[in-house]
Amino acid sequence: MPDISQVLSDTFLRTNALDPRESGSKTYSISQLAKEFDITTRAIRFYESEGLLSPEREGRNRLYSQRDHTRLKLILRGKRLGFSLDEIGELFELYDSSSTGELAQLSRVLEKIEERKQILKQQLEDIQLSLHELKEFERQCRQRLRQMRSNH
Amino acid sequence: MPDISQVLSDTFLRTNALDPRESGSKTYSISQLAKEFDITTRAIRFYESEGLLSPEREGRNRLYSQRDHTRLKLILRGKRLGFSLDEIGELFELYDSSSTGELAQLSRVLEKIEERKQILKQQLEDIQLSLHELKEFERQCRQRLRQMRSNH
DNA sequence: ATTGACGTTGACGTTAACGTCAATATAATA
DNA sequence: TATTATATTGACGTTAACGTCAACGTCAAT
Numbered sequence: 001m002p003d004i005s006q007v008l009s010d011t012f013l014r015t016n017a018l019d020p021r022e023s024g025s026k027t028y029s030i031s032q033l034a035k036e037f038d039i040t041t042r043a044i045r046f047y048e049s050e051g052l053l054s055p056e057r058e059g060r061n062r063l064y065s066q067r068d069h070t071r072l073k074l075i076l077r078g079k080r081l082g083f084s085l086d087e088i089g090e091l092f093e094l095y096d097s098s099s100t101g102e103l104a105q106l107s108r109v110l111e112k113i114e115e116r117k118q119i120l121k122q123q124l125e126d127i128q129l130s131l132h133e134l135k136e137f138e139r140q141c142r143q144r145l146r147q148m149r150s151n152h
Numbered sequence: 153m154p155d156i157s158q159v160l161s162d163t164f165l166r167t168n169a170l171d172p173r174e175s176g177s178k179t180y181s182i183s184q185l186a187k188e189f190d191i192t193t194r195a196i197r198f199y200e201s202e203g204l205l206s207p208e209r210e211g212r213n214r215l216y217s218q219r220d221h222t223r224l225k226l227i228l229r230g231k232r233l234g235f236s237l238d239e240i241g242e243l244f245e246l247y248d249s250s251s252t253g254e255l256a257q258l259s260r261v262l263e264k265i266e267e268r269k270q271i272l273k274q275q276l277e278d279i280q281l282s283l284h285e286l287k288e289f290e291r292q293c294r295q296r297l298r299q300m301r302s303n304h
Numbered sequence: 305a306t307t308g309a310c311g312t313t314g315a316c317g318t319t320a321a322c323g324t325c326a327a328t329a330t331a332a333t334a
Numbered sequence: 335t336a337t338t339a340t341a342t343t344g345a346c347g348t349t350a351a352c353g354t355c356a357a358c359g360t361c362a363a364t
Contacts, residue, residue: 029340029341030340030341031339031340031341040322040323041340041341042322042323042324043321043322043323045342045343046321046322050321059330059341060329060330060341060342060343061330061340061341061342062341062342077285080278080282081282081285081286084320084321085320085321086320101300103297103300106293106296106297107297109293110290110293110294113286113289113290113293114290116286117283117286117287117290120279120282120283120286121283123275123279124276124279124280124283126232127272127275127276127279128276130232130233130272131269131272131273131276133229133233134233134265134268134269134272135269137265138262138265138266138269141258141261141262141265142262144258145255145258145259148255148258181310181311182310182311183309183310183311192352192353193310193311194352194353194354195351195352195353197312197313198351198352202351211311211360212311212312212313212359212360213310213311213312213360214311214312236350236351237350237351238350
């Protein structure tokens, strides 16, 4: 039975790729991640405090695994998709539990996805309409400008 | 010289259409507006406190003119376009002052529009990409579900 | 006379997603 | 050795856009 994370690799929720403590596995410091994703360290710690990340420790310091790296990427993608941090956490939980074979949870994930898809489609229409409106408004502004100039 | 509001009627900023105190001009109570636009009276009063509306008074009570009605419509449209209330207020000011012939202000409005258009275009791309990602994820979820069912 | 619908003005509360310190520790570098 | 870079925790601050009271006025209908 193949790991679900394999089936779903390179899609939205690829969250349990590698063992964190594997010897050769690459790790990151907090500022490395911050630089790479162009966010602040504060934000990263905040995500942890919200339960979205749980990096290992090397003494006091946080040590981020490849899995954490992927999770962070997913967090940011989720945000772009319009999910709140709470919803992202929910999706992580649902998805993790679905890898233990909980079919119902997977359906729940699908529902969430569908919900978000509807919202995005609505936004898409709104934006396209807005662009048209703005273009028309702009056109008339420009026309008005030409009139003002020629009357001068 | 035609009023700029005529030139631009039915577009984004059509804000000074009619005299508020004209006899036959239709008026609205606060709750009428609230109902029509499906917002709370609190919101409408808030917009006024932010300087976006300035209805007449009939005693203590607010009396909204057709102009106010149009303004409110524009406020909500502006919000859908992603403008903050501050920005919307700015646009109102710029636009109002441009009707006195301030050419520079009109250019400023155009800049704002252009800015927003760029942002909307970016969002459009983001959303289209997100929809693709979600579809792919969904497809693979469904495939996984079928596998789980057939193995049962 | 009282109920109910509608209006008013404060004033404080809320939420999300961090920002912005402060005080401290450790490690590498000049 | 002094500085600099990087890390930690903790705590309070911020912003936008209202929500949610409280306390009160006014008018029509029962």
